[in-house]
Amino acid sequence: MPITGNVFVVGTSGSGKSTVAKAIALRLGHKHIEIDSLLWLPNWTQRDSEELTQLLLKEIAAGPVVVDGNFASKSIRQQKGDVLVFLDYPRWLVIARLVRRSLTRVILRKKLWSGNKEEFKFLISPDPEINPILHAYKTHSSRHRSYTQLIENSPATTNHIVKNPKQLRKLLRGF
Numbered sequence: 001m002p003i004t005g006n007v008f009v010v011g012t013s014g015s016g017k018s019t020v021a022k023a024i025a026l027r028l029g030h031k032h033i034e035i036d037s038l039l040w041l042p043n044w045t046q047r048d049s050e051e052l053t054q055l056l057l058k059e060i061a062a063g064p065v066v067v068d069g070n071f072a073s074k075s076i077r078q079q080k081g082d083v084l085v086f087l088d089y090p091r092w093l094v095i096a097r098l099v100r101r102s103l104t105r106v107i108l109r110k111k112l113w114s115g116n117k118e119e120f121k122f123l124i125s126p127d128p129e130i131n132p133i134l135h136a137y138k139t140h141s142s143r144h145r146s147y148t149q150l151i152e153n154s155p156a157t158t159n160h161i162v163k164n165p166k167q168l169r170k171l172l173r174g175f
Contacts, residue, residue, distance in 0.1 A: 003028055003175070004081035005157075006060060009068040010150070011087030012143040013136040014098030020087060020168065021068035027175040028066065033059045035069025040113035080156040085171070086147045088161050091140045098136050 007030070009021040018034055025032035038055050039047055047055075056076060059065055067076075078084060104110070105118040112118070118132070125131040128138045151159045162168045 003064070003083055005079055005083065006030075006063050007066040007083045007085065008071055008078060009066065009085045009087065010070065010147050011089070012094055012140050013132060014094045014101065015087040015089050016097065016168075017068035017087060020085065020172075021066045023172055024085075024175050025066040027172070028064075030063070031059070031065045033065050033067045034113075035067065035071065037113045039069075040116055042114045042116065044116050078154055078157045082157045084151060084154055084157045084159045086151055086159070086161045087168070088144060088147070088163055090163075091137065093164075094136055094140060095133060098133050102132055 007021070007024050007028070009017045009024070011017050018036075021034070022032050024030075033056070035052075035056065038052055038059075041047055053076070056067070056071065060067065060076065102118055102123055105112070106120050106123065109117055122130050123133060126134070128135040148161075151161065160171055162171060
């Protein structure tokens with residue numbers, strides 16, 4: 001599939017956005033932009049929303065790029081020639097993957113954005129803003145609705161809704 005614009009990969013937390021975006025970027029020879037890497041400062045401090053939007057717009061302007069994350073909330077609009085990939089996996093699959101990912105990060109003390117590390121206390125917190133598994137569980141339905149609406153309102157882009165890993169493998173072969 002000839003790609004003339006940017007590629008945006010969206011989905012709920014833990015759906016595999018970063019992994020998929022990296023694979024697409026590698027196949028296309030485009031730069032991969034992970035919104036979380038722009039968002040998170042040391043000590044799990046979030047960058048100011050306006051500053052984040054400006055950084056993201058600057059990266060996109062230097063494109064073409066492959067972006068993973070919730071770009072639509074940053075007032076970023078896709079253009080003709082862009083591709084939108086929505087990883088719309090079932091909640092049980094997302095949660096299973098997220099549990100494995102989070103436990104691996106905690107056990108291996110993996111450094112994430114700006115040197116931050118997930119901690120075990122995050123995984124047992126009742127606060128969905130702290131607990132990535134609870135966050136994904138609680139936001140899964142609303143993300144499904146918002147990304148479905150985004151695709152419906154994006155007729156100028158090439159849109160893909162991926163429901164399972166088999167569909168993803170088929171899509172990736174096309175890049």
